[in-house]
Amino acid sequence: MYMIEYKKLNQAQNETHLIALLSEKQEEEKNIPAEENTPFSLALYDNDFYIGGITANKWMNETHISLLAINKEYRGKGYGTELLKKAEDFASASGTKLITINTQDYQAKTFYEQYGYQVFGQLKDTPFIGTTKYFLVKRI
Structure with missing residues (x-):
């Protein structure tokens, strides 16, 4: 007889197991092998700040x-645009066909739209009542 139980597991470990299960299903159903995730991260500093x-x-x-x-003291000076372009360059160089992002109505929806991102979905009252989360995509 099996002893099925629920256990807490470190999120990183659990995600590793879940990705393996999902990758196995993808290969089984679509005959397309999964590939490793490739992270991208850039930080911007003014001296050490x-x-x-x-x-x-x-x-x-x-x-x-x-x-x-x-x-906020550095906004409007093109730094966000530069970071976005560097991420798009990374995406393009690594074979990406589309880029997705989500943002809140009080954040940067129009910023992304001016660079070719289009809203493909929205959720009202999330993550709190009175705000809307937008999901955007750009095909490259």
Whole structure:
């Protein structure tokens, strides 16, 4: 008789196991072998003062930009644009066909739209009541 039980597991370890299971299913169903995720991370400093950065993850033919932020005293000076372009260069050089990102209505939706990103979905009242999360994509 099996002893099935729920156990807490470190998130990184659990994600490793889950990715292996999902990759196995992908290969079984689509006959396309999974590939390793390729992380991308850049930080921007003014001398030793951290002013912002960007993180992304490339997997298969998609790069997802996870985070992009600039210290408010440095906004409007082109640093966000430079970081976005560097992430797009990374995506293009690594064979990506599309880039995705999500943002809140009070964050950078119009910023991304001016660089060719298009809204493909939205969720109202998330992550809190009175705000909307937008999901954007850019095909490259």
